Amino acid sequence: MNRAPCLLVLLLALAGCARNPMPDVTGGAHPPKIYLQMDWYAQADHGGYYQALVKGYYREAGLDVTILESGPGIAGGQRLATGTVQFGIGQGDEAIVEVARDIPVVIVAAQMQHVPMALLLHQENPVNTFAELQGKPVMTVPGANWINYLKRRFHIEFPIIPLNFGMAQFMADPNFIQQCFITNEPYYVEKNGGHPKTLLLSDSGFDPYRVLVGNADFVAQHPRITQAFVTASHRGWVDYMNGDPTPGNLEIMKRNVQMTPDFLAYAYTVFKKHHLVEGDPAKGETIGGLSRSRLQEQIDALQLIGVLDRTVTVDEVAALQFTQNQ
Helix, strand or coil: CCCCCCCCCHHHHHHHHHHCCCCCCCCCCCCCEEEEECCCCCCHHHHHHHHHHHCCHHHHCCCEEEEECCCCCCCHHHHHHHCCCCEEEEEHHHHHHHHHCCCCEEEEEEEECCCCEEEEEECCCCCCCCHHHCCCCEEECCCCHHHHHHHHHHCCCCCEEECCCCCHHHHHCCCCCEEEECCCHHHHHHHCCCCEEEEEHHHHCCCCCEEEEEEHHHHHHCHHHHHHHHHHHHHHHHHHHHCCCHHHHHHHHHHCCCCCHHHHHHHHHHHHHHCCCCCCHHHCCCCCCCCHHHHHHHHHHHHHCCCCCCCCCHHHHECCHHHHCC
């Protein structure tokens, strides 16, 4: 249920995609084989990619795409860094840290404008703000970047319980606090008779993108294929969020028996309520879009809390041309 913390105007974009399928990037040769590594089991958070797959958007782009699920103990990041897979998804802050460690990855698009990561609490828990976490144990992935951010921003300290990817401790203890995705764990708590509330991490000021990341060597050597993949993925996300998500959801349920129509509908409602995927148009946010200034803010925040091995630039961590060319 849990996971390690381990893209113009939308109507015009959707209409344009429908009228103009992307050209075959191979010129008629065998379509290039592309592997997309997920960061967890199939779920709504990945819906746009499954939509692109089952509706043939990757195939129309001249690509042969395989989506690989993940889970505890699967080294998806290592697969991406070594080039075993060409693309993966994850947290924008983690990608920036990896670039600063000279790991060959690069952000090519936003999967979500805002991460759905939050702290999960029971309604009766007296903690209602981040500052009130002082001294309260939190179950999460040790070393997650947001931990140091919260401690520095709110001048607090709190002990960490290593994440065990379960919900038993939370359900048994009304004062328990753990990491969650607002698209996921609150649903299960409600279904099991609990009354959850959340503190969305983006409200703390820690607001990285969820990102589509490429192997840096592959992206540099194959810009046309990368562009085709990013654009087809964007088409899938626009269709999933503004059309009928059923095709993608059926594929998700086929791959993950824990997913149900009710649960997927819940996650979709959360996407819409919190503008996770499309962001705020008034701020220039769009599906898949990346902002140079916002990426710089994320770099500065990570530099401030001392998690970057060296200074990095926006152009090192992200290849902005692929979203600009959609």
